[in-house]
Amino acid sequence: MTAGGAVAHADAPVSGAPASDAPAAPATIPLTITNNSGRADTVYVYNLGTELSSGRQGWADAAGTFHPWPAGGNPPTPAPDASLAVPATGQSRTIRIPKLSGRIYFSYGQKxxxxxxxxxxxxxxxxxxxxxxxxxxxxxxxxxxxDAGLWLNSTQVDMFSAPYSVGVTGADGATRSAGRLKPGGYRGVVDTLRARPGGWANLVQTRSDGTVLRVLSPGHGVGTGALPAGTMADYIDRVWRKYATSALTVTPFADQPNVRYTGRVSGGTMNFTNAQGAVVTSFQKPDSDSVFGCHKLLDAPNDQVRGPISRTLCAGFNRTTLLTNPSQPDTSAAGFYQDAVTNQYAREIHARMADGRAYAFAFDDVGAHESLVHDGNPQKASVTLDPFD
Structure with missing residues (x-):
């Protein structure tokens, strides 16, 4: 286990002010949890996170009231029971969520x-x-x-597990949704990865009764030894060779087409220069862990230069578009995951999403391919527990 608060990914900023002509989001909004899982297990739900007005970590009850955690200890002490029971399959429950940056956890059969x-x-x-x-x-x-609205996602950055989808309804009455799998999609991801050689099958975790619990992300797979450390090495090597003799162009901001950087490999390092030819940042050749996790040698600080370039590289490596397109980011899904050496986990999840969108790695939002819904004036939201088919 790792210590820390529930923090959303880059798709969900933890602060921000509404536009001057837009109303601020209400203090709480209703979130309807619908149990369409088809499972007989009791489902427990938790709303945990950081209160934006105070920075305190805690949990919210069904009415949307925030409760800060008590002091912890070393060794760790049990947290107060923050669980909320969800009705049986085929039924729904509506709770209220306050202004948090957090997570809605749900578990089957056990708290x-x-x-x-x-x-x-x-x-x-x-x-x-x-x-x-x-x-x-x-x-x-x-x-x-x-105050700027709601960002709600369906994430597979750490694991692919119990299927669910999310939705938000705005003041105009329109509902946007994301995260729903195609019929047969859940089993399809699990079964395809189980059958794939190269260690991908080892990402599937089961319980002693045979229940499939989850598929670990490849980053966690490399970290635990379930997936070989060199899974992406061949592709990474080919990218480094290509850009030792040609240039990689990165235009990291869709709304700033004139902000461009040029990358070339020299002495084993990829150096990026700006329009004036000055080196603005450099990357050592990443390993598979850095690629899958979009960290370490592909660290992406929250700045305006290295971070955006690194995000673009990370997406290009995971989607394996860096050899086929020297102008990045490549935002056309038709060319993603086509190399024999690729992020097979991300490939299978995206292929089985009803709208093709998923959060299969940290910067899957490059080019807006992530499973995210957002509204600046949300009236209600939803999390639907979907069937395990």
Whole structure:
């Protein structure tokens, strides 16, 4: 397990002000949780996160009232039971969510084990075989509700598990949704990866009764040894060779087409220069872990130069478009995951989403291919627990 608060990914900023002509989002909004899972298990839901007005970590009850966590300990102490029961399959329950940056967890058949350290909440880390939540079937959605609106996603950045979809309805009455799998999509992801050689089958985790619990992301797979550390090495090597003799152009901001950087490999390092020819940042050749996790040698700080370039590289490596298109980002899904060496996990998840959108790696939002819904004046939201077919 890792300590820390529930923090949404880059799609969901934790602060922001509404536009001057837009109304601020209300203090709480209704979130309807619909159980269409088809499973007989009792479902428990948790709304955990960071209160944006105070920065405190805690949980929200069904009415949307925020409760800060008590002080934790070392070793970690049990957190208060923040679970909310969801009706049986075919039924719904509406709760209210306050202005948090957080996660909506849901678990089947058993409550999750949350602990508190002196540094805050300890999140489940199922890549750790000794994690107390390792044998529980669960998943989570990430969201931020602030004055600028609601960002709500369906995420597979850490794992692909219990299927669900998300939605938001704006003041105009229109509802946007994301995260729903095609019929047969859940089994399709699991079964295809199980049958794929090269270690991908090892990402599937099951319980002793045979229940499929989840598919670990390849980054966690490399970290645990389930997936070979060199899974992406051949592709990475080919990219480095290509751009030792040609240039890679990165235009990281869709709304700033004149902001461009040129990357070339020299002495094993990819240097990016601006329009004046000055080196603005450099990257050592990444390893598979850096690619899958979009971190380490592909670190992406929250700045205006290295971070945006790194995000673009990360997306190009995972989607394996860097050899086929020297102008990045490549935003056309038709060319994604076509190399024999690619992020097969992301490939299978995207292929089985009803709208093709998913959050299969950290910067899957490059080119707007992520499973995210947003509204600046949300009236209501939804999380639907979908069938395991």
């Amino acid at each position: 999750l084990d949350f602990r508190l350290t002196t540094g805050g909440l300890v999140q489940p880390a199922v890549q750790n075989p000794s994690d107390p939540n390792r044998n529980i079937l669960f998943n989570w959605s990430e969201y931020t509700l602030n």
